[in-house]
Structures are given as structure tokens and as C-alpha cells.
Amino acid sequence: MxxxxxxxxxxxxxxxxxxxxxxxxxxxxxxxxxxxxxxxxxxxxxxxxxxxxxxxxxxxxxxxxxxxxxxxxxxxxxxxxxxxxxxxxxxxxxxxxxxxxxxxxxxxxxxxxxxxxxxxxxxxxxxxxxxxxxxxxxxxxxxxxxxxxxxxxxxxxxxxxxxxxxxxxxxxxxxxxxxxxxxxxxxxxxxxxxxxxxxxxxxxxxxxxxxxxxxxxxxxxxxxxxxxxxxxxxxxxxxxxxxxxxxxxxxxxxxxxxxxxAPEQLAALTEAAHFVSEVANLRPNPHAPYVGRSAFAHKGGVHVSAVLKAAESYQHIDPALVGNERRVLVSELSGKGNILHKAAELCPDLDTPTEQAREVLREVKELEARGYQFEGAEGSFELLLRRSQPGYQPPFELLDFLVLVEKRRGTGIIAEATVKARVGDEIIHTAAVGNGPVNALDRAIRKAILPFYPELDRVQLVDYKVRILDEEAATAAQTRVLIEASDGEHNWNTVGSSTNIIEASFHALVDSLELPLARANGNGRARLRAPTDPVPRAQSLPEPERAGSEPGARQP
Ligand SMILES: [Zn+2]
The missing domain is CATH 3.20.20.70 (Aldolase class I)
Structure with missing residues (x-):
């Protein structure tokens, strides 16, 4: 009792x-x-x-x-x-x-x-x-x-x-x-x-x-x-x-x-809290005490190196007691310790010597200064780690792209994208239309690389978010795009940033497709396949765009 x-x-x-x-x-x-x-x-x-x-x-x-x-x-x-x-x-x-x-x-x-x-x-x-x-x-x-x-x-x-x-x-x-x-x-x-x-x-x-x-x-x-x-x-x-x-x-x-x-019931508290918010159709508050996703998230380099030595140095309880977990975030505030910890968590198949960690950290700081943010895009961060491995061969490279958007009186928007990509020694040109520029670009990229990597057929975009970083600068502002992709089993998040929303989307799209290939190939040495199907079947549209709205509609 x-x-x-x-x-x-x-x-x-x-x-x-x-x-x-x-x-x-x-x-x-x-x-x-x-x-x-x-x-x-x-x-x-x-x-x-x-x-x-x-x-x-x-x-x-x-x-x-x-x-x-x-x-x-x-x-x-x-x-x-x-x-x-x-x-x-x-x-x-x-x-x-x-x-x-x-x-x-x-x-x-x-x-x-x-x-x-x-x-x-x-x-x-x-x-x-x-x-x-x-x-x-x-x-x-x-x-x-x-x-x-x-x-x-x-x-x-x-x-x-x-x-x-x-x-x-x-x-x-x-x-x-x-x-x-x-x-x-x-x-x-x-x-x-x-x-x-x-x-x-x-x-x-x-x-x-x-x-x-x-x-x-x-x-x-x-x-x-x-x-x-x-x-x-x-x-x-x-x-x-x-x-x-x-x-x-x-x-x-x-x-x-x-x-x-009972202690095992208390350990189910975080899951129950998220369950209730899911049923209420409200986003769980990440900063909620005890049960929030950020309740035990450590970002500052000094904090991270301290909690890795003694958890109680920056945690009031053991998060497992309430079913939560400690998270180490990667950002410009990070130290080398965050990178090494995260590398072990995300890519246990890789060796990340201290030198490489320092290099990745430098890159994180430089990219964050340009509007990137890796806390919500662990997929892009994982790619930084994988790309930093000696001998990493990108499975594909996108060399150029061109996007046209046309609107004439009495018609809807028509968008068309062409891309030039390299896979191994081959150069591929493709074009695709879409219901908006990002959708057209996504289709053209897939058309170019899918014959080489048919497994990407399963990859779908499940969420697309746009954030304007410097609202004062209005249309000249830095724009950050976050994409969530899924192969039906796992989801991953990637990021792109630019003053141009199309370019920001392009970087996030490329990461979302490169990550599963880089994972499948260990250190990233891509297997090259002969094209199996010269005309890939039309890709299903990513959910957010299927509704016919361009990403701009989701801006804050
Ligand atoms: Zn009341």
C-alpha cells in the first residue's frame, strides 16, 4: 500500500x-x-x-x-x-x-x-x-x-x-x-x-x-x-x-x-508520458522534467566530458529510473568527447581516432556557423563521420542541377529539374517533373542513381521542415531544411542549409540517400552495380508534397 x-x-x-x-x-x-x-x-x-x-x-x-x-x-x-x-x-x-x-x-x-x-x-x-x-x-x-x-x-x-x-x-x-x-x-x-x-x-x-x-x-x-x-x-x-x-x-x-x-512501473513513466501526448496528438514537450527528450541531454563540451566521467556531475537522477536516457548532443558547443561518444553510438563499425574527431568537430563548427544544426539531424552527422574515414568513396556525386519553375495564367505551377550525377566512372543526366521544385529535384536525383542502387527504392521522405534562421533578413535569410527519411524499418534525419531553399533541400536530400548506402558499405566503399533497369519506375512522392503543397507552406 x-x-x-x-x-x-x-x-x-x-x-x-x-x-x-x-x-x-x-x-x-x-x-x-x-x-x-x-x-x-x-x-x-x-x-x-x-x-x-x-x-x-x-x-x-x-x-x-x-x-x-x-x-x-x-x-x-x-x-x-x-x-x-x-x-x-x-x-x-x-x-x-x-x-x-x-x-x-x-x-x-x-x-x-x-x-x-x-x-x-x-x-x-x-x-x-x-x-x-x-x-x-x-x-x-x-x-x-x-x-x-x-x-x-x-x-x-x-x-x-x-x-x-x-x-x-x-x-x-x-x-x-x-x-x-x-x-x-x-x-x-x-x-x-x-x-x-x-x-x-x-x-x-x-x-x-x-x-x-x-x-x-x-x-x-x-x-x-x-x-x-x-x-x-x-x-x-x-x-x-x-x-x-x-x-x-x-x-x-x-x-x-x-x-x-513499483520501480518497474516508474521505469515506464517516460513511455507512458509520450503515449498520452501521442494520443492527445500533441508534440511531447522535449524540456519536460524527468520525461522530456532533452531532460538528460548534454550539449556543452565541459558538461559532456564531466557526465562521461561521473554521471551525477550534471544529472540529478539516473534517467533509467523513469525510463529516460542520457543523450549526448553534437553542436558547436561540443568538445572532442561528444564526437567520440557519438561516433561509438552511431557508427560502432568505424574507428574514430582522436585526430579524426578533432577534424569532424572543426567541420561541425564551421557548418553550424553556416546555419547547419546536427542535434536534429544525426543522419548528416553520421555522414560527416563516415566521410572522414580514410578512403571513403561516395556512392554517388551530384555534379550539377537545374530547376525551373513555371507559372502561367490559368495553369498550376510546373516544376522541372535536371541533374548531372557521377556514379563510379559513369556520368548520368536525368530530368524529372514534380509538383514543386523540391519534389522535381528529388525525382531527378532518384532517377539518376536508382539504376545503380535499387535498394533506394524503399527510401521515402516522411517529413520535410523548413526554418528561416534570420527572420530580419526576410527573403535573403539563411534557410535550414530538415528531412526525415525512412526505409520502412528505420528513420533518419538529415539537414541542409543555404540562403536558397532549393540548395538547402538539395544537400539534405543527398544526405538522406547517401547515408543508407554508406552504412551498407561499412567504411563507405560503394559497391558499384550495373544499371539493372535503365528506366526506373516513377517514385512515389514524399508525403508532405503529395498533398500538393510546396515546402514553403510549412514555414514557421
Ligand atoms: Zn481542476
Missing amino acids: SQVEILDTTLRDGAQGEGISFSLEDKLRIARRLDDLGIHYIEGGWPGSNPKDARFFERAGSLALRQATIVAFGSTRRADVSPAEDANLAALLAAGTPVVTLFGKSWQLHVERVLGTTLGENLRMIADSIRYLRAAGRRVIYDAEHFFDGFAANPDYAFETLRAALAAGAECLVLCDTNGGTLPSRLAAAVSRVRAAFPGVPLGIHAHNDGGLAVANTLAAVEAGVTHVQGTFNGYGERCGNADLCAVIPNLQLKMGLPVL
């Missing part, structure tokens, strides 16, 4: 975050995942507020969860009706969950000016609703909405609402920082006052992040004696979000010594 229990409200409060819309299937998948992770309570939704949430509870029974309890959320009865006539309470009962989270008002301002009722009627609404749910056999967790604002404005009344909830049968009083504006010291002081007034009663915390303090407030509340913690995955939620359980849980467990999850 853990000393702190976690109630996840990603499916209810988290779903109220801007840009988040979970389908019913999404909610069921997330619930299953949270159960695997060992979360104690999963708040599935507000059945009285929308039909999708009501359907979730119909389906939740079939989830066969192993340890989590599904909880339905709802409000106290409306003013001046009996609980039995209240549609919201009826929906809560219909959800059929053994536990219900019921929220009520703690703040005089809210009772009088928002609900438009009296302080006395609000106390009856809390008590009647809880008693009604208890009589129907439900356990009740009471969420005291706006508790800290109510306590600051009128502490006696805020306490009276808690007393009403407790007397009616609530098993846990959850103090909510609904507006997210309370400071940790004030919040902890208020929790201590509640503890003194309600000795032995289980207390909870529900914190929002409007002051950037939701995690800090949650931990402060636990230090002040709270044992029930509410939050969401990745901190999703209204406005600035809720307390991020991906930071709360490891802090409780690894820093405060309060076991929450």
Missing part, C-alpha cells in the same frame, strides 16, 4: 486543455495505460456534462483493469432542488463507478455571485448530495473547489463547507487551488490549518499551474500532510494546466522517499 495515492484526471481536467480532444477510444486506451502504470484512481470524465463521457463509463467496465479504480466526476446538486430530481447526480449514479469525485463551492464569492445562492443553501447542497451518493453505496472523494481562495477570503466559511462534506460521509477532502495562483508557503500553511482542524481525516490536493507552481504546490501539500494527490499526465489541463504527474510522481518517489509506483 503506498502512503500517497494518485488520482489521474487527464481524461477529465486534462481534456479541458486547449487543443485536446479525446475520442472515446482514446480515453479507453489511456485508461488502460494508466492502469498498467499503477495509477490508483482514474477520473474518466463528467457523465452529467456530455454524452461521450457517459459512454466512457458504459465501456469502462469492459476494460478489466488490474489495479486502478475508475472514478466519475460531477458537481453537487443545483440550488433548491432535491438530490433525487438532480440530473447531474442521476448521471453520476448511472455511471456505475464505486467511487465518485464530487465538487462543491468553498468560496463565498463563488456561492453568492456565481451560483447566486446563499451560504446556507450551498452547505445543504454539499451535504445532501454526498448523503444521497453514500446512500446509493458510493464512496465519495470531495473536491473543495477554490478552497485556497475561499480560505483566504473567509476561512470560517471554507471550513464549514469541509465540515458539511465530512459529516455527510466524504472519505477524503481534496483542497483545490482551482485558479492556480497560490504560493507554496501560503498553501502549505492553509493545509496545516485544515489538518489541525480535521485530525486524522485524509486530505488531498488538486493544483493548477497558473503561477507555474502546480508541482511545487502539490509537493508542499504532501509535506504538510496530504495523502491524496490529483494531477494529469504531461500537466494537460485548463489554461496553464494541472499539476504534472510526470514530475509529481518521480519527485514523491525519488526525492521524498514516498513509494507511489
Whole structure:
């Protein structure tokens, strides 16, 4: 039994975050995942507020969860009706969950000016609703909405609402920082006052992040004696979000010594966080504490050489505890150590003596000064390493290219590219048309080299990103192009940079095709093949361009 229990409200409060819309299937998948992770309570939704949430509870029974309890959320009865006539309470009962989270008002301002009722009627609404749910056999967790604002404005009344909830049968009083504006010291002081007034009663915390303090407030509340913690995955939620359980849980467990999850479940936290963001269709925040991709990424040369000697020199925990990993980044801030570490990771088949590492580092710095960036383009960095090997023979060389773009009244854009390439001793000229200049160039390059390397047929471009580096310079700015390519099994990222978007794309395209060939040939000595098919079949278009838009459309 853990000393702190976690109630996840990603499916209810988290779903109220801007840009988040979970389908019913999404909610069921997330619930299953949270159960695997060992979360104690999963708040599935507000059945009285929308039909999708009501359907979730119909389906939740079939989830066969192993340890989590599904909880339905709802409000106290409306003013001046009996609980039995209240549609919201009826929906809560219909959800059929053994536990219900019921929220009520703690703040005089809210009772009088928002609900438009009296302080006395609000106390009856809390008590009647809880008693009604208890009589129907439900356990009740009471969420005291706006508790800290109510306590600051009128502490006696805020306490009276808690007393009403407790007397009616609530098993846990959850103090909510609904507006997210309370400071940790004030919040902890208020929790201590509640503890003194309600000795032995289980207390909870529900914190929002409007002051950037939701995690800090949650931990402060636990230090002040709270044992029930509410939050969401990745901190999703209204406005600035809720307390991020991906930071709360490891802090409780690894820093405060309060076991929450089994160690192997904690080690699945990073994957679960990314799973939830994937389902939410939001990009995971790379800088998220504990679970972000950059949470243990080291870039400065001094840092890298230090963590390679003693990991704890620049890491607050072992990333494996939360299922994350240390990453060493390569950039102009790097030292030789980064290059050597990265070389061993990316190309275990190569020897990279110190001299070569120094040479590659010099090249990285020079290219970064020209707008390249290798942190998001490890494929291009790997090629720098492979090309630095003595005797590297490029599998192909692109000598010249020409791109024409034509737009006439009444017609769409027509783009045509010609390229001149060398493979071994052969010079090849090809031409291709495309729906835009980059697409035409990609097709012409493939047409030239595919007869020699039919395995490139499997390589597809899966993403294409353009970034303008010096926005002040407008159309004369340096442009960086990042390409993600895939052979269906593995993906790799390459980069090109130029003041000309076509040239930047050209460099990134060439790298994306050269890398798989260089890998297949160890040190890069390309096997030359006789052309097997003088007229390669048309290449399928890379996904981003198939939609008919030119890369420019994706500029920031
Ligand atoms: Zn909330």
C-alpha cells in the first residue's frame, strides 16, 4: 500500500486543455495505460456534462483493469432542488463507478455571485448530495473547489463547507487551488490549518499551474500532510494546466522517499508520458522534467566530458529510473568527447581516432556557423563521420542541377529539374517533373542513381521542415531544411542549409540517400552495380508534397 495515492484526471481536467480532444477510444486506451502504470484512481470524465463521457463509463467496465479504480466526476446538486430530481447526480449514479469525485463551492464569492445562492443553501447542497451518493453505496472523494481562495477570503466559511462534506460521509477532502495562483508557503500553511482542524481525516490536493507552481504546490501539500494527490499526465489541463504527474510522481518517489509506483512501473513513466501526448496528438514537450527528450541531454563540451566521467556531475537522477536516457548532443558547443561518444553510438563499425574527431568537430563548427544544426539531424552527422574515414568513396556525386519553375495564367505551377550525377566512372543526366521544385529535384536525383542502387527504392521522405534562421533578413535569410527519411524499418534525419531553399533541400536530400548506402558499405566503399533497369519506375512522392503543397507552406 503506498502512503500517497494518485488520482489521474487527464481524461477529465486534462481534456479541458486547449487543443485536446479525446475520442472515446482514446480515453479507453489511456485508461488502460494508466492502469498498467499503477495509477490508483482514474477520473474518466463528467457523465452529467456530455454524452461521450457517459459512454466512457458504459465501456469502462469492459476494460478489466488490474489495479486502478475508475472514478466519475460531477458537481453537487443545483440550488433548491432535491438530490433525487438532480440530473447531474442521476448521471453520476448511472455511471456505475464505486467511487465518485464530487465538487462543491468553498468560496463565498463563488456561492453568492456565481451560483447566486446563499451560504446556507450551498452547505445543504454539499451535504445532501454526498448523503444521497453514500446512500446509493458510493464512496465519495470531495473536491473543495477554490478552497485556497475561499480560505483566504473567509476561512470560517471554507471550513464549514469541509465540515458539511465530512459529516455527510466524504472519505477524503481534496483542497483545490482551482485558479492556480497560490504560493507554496501560503498553501502549505492553509493545509496545516485544515489538518489541525480535521485530525486524522485524509486530505488531498488538486493544483493548477497558473503561477507555474502546480508541482511545487502539490509537493508542499504532501509535506504538510496530504495523502491524496490529483494531477494529469504531461500537466494537460485548463489554461496553464494541472499539476504534472510526470514530475509529481518521480519527485514523491525519488526525492521524498514516498513509494507511489513499483520501480518497474516508474521505469515506464517516460513511455507512458509520450503515449498520452501521442494520443492527445500533441508534440511531447522535449524540456519536460524527468520525461522530456532533452531532460538528460548534454550539449556543452565541459558538461559532456564531466557526465562521461561521473554521471551525477550534471544529472540529478539516473534517467533509467523513469525510463529516460542520457543523450549526448553534437553542436558547436561540443568538445572532442561528444564526437567520440557519438561516433561509438552511431557508427560502432568505424574507428574514430582522436585526430579524426578533432577534424569532424572543426567541420561541425564551421557548418553550424553556416546555419547547419546536427542535434536534429544525426543522419548528416553520421555522414560527416563516415566521410572522414580514410578512403571513403561516395556512392554517388551530384555534379550539377537545374530547376525551373513555371507559372502561367490559368495553369498550376510546373516544376522541372535536371541533374548531372557521377556514379563510379559513369556520368548520368536525368530530368524529372514534380509538383514543386523540391519534389522535381528529388525525382531527378532518384532517377539518376536508382539504376545503380535499387535498394533506394524503399527510401521515402516522411517529413520535410523548413526554418528561416534570420527572420530580419526576410527573403535573403539563411534557410535550414530538415528531412526525415525512412526505409520502412528505420528513420533518419538529415539537414541542409543555404540562403536558397532549393540548395538547402538539395544537400539534405543527398544526405538522406547517401547515408543508407554508406552504412551498407561499412567504411563507405560503394559497391558499384550495373544499371539493372535503365528506366526506373516513377517514385512515389514524399508525403508532405503529395498533398500538393510546396515546402514553403510549412514555414514557421
Ligand atoms: Zn481542476
